[in-house]
Amino acid sequence: MLGILSAFITAISMATFFGIVWWACSRGRQSANRESAMLPFALPDEFGQAQQDGAKRS
Secondary structure, three states, rough: OOOHHHHHHHHHHHHHHHHHHHOOOOOHHHHHHHHHHHHHHHOOOOOHHHHHOOOOOO
């Protein structure tokens, strides 16, 4: 009985995993994935131009 339950849970988990992968890579998500991939580059710089040039902050 425990073996059947374990196999059933494994099959459900695997189907869920492949469903999420299929959804994440679907054509309808391409624009959202592209936008999300560019988010780290859209962040403002941590330091101003003066600190990047080596000037001391007062």
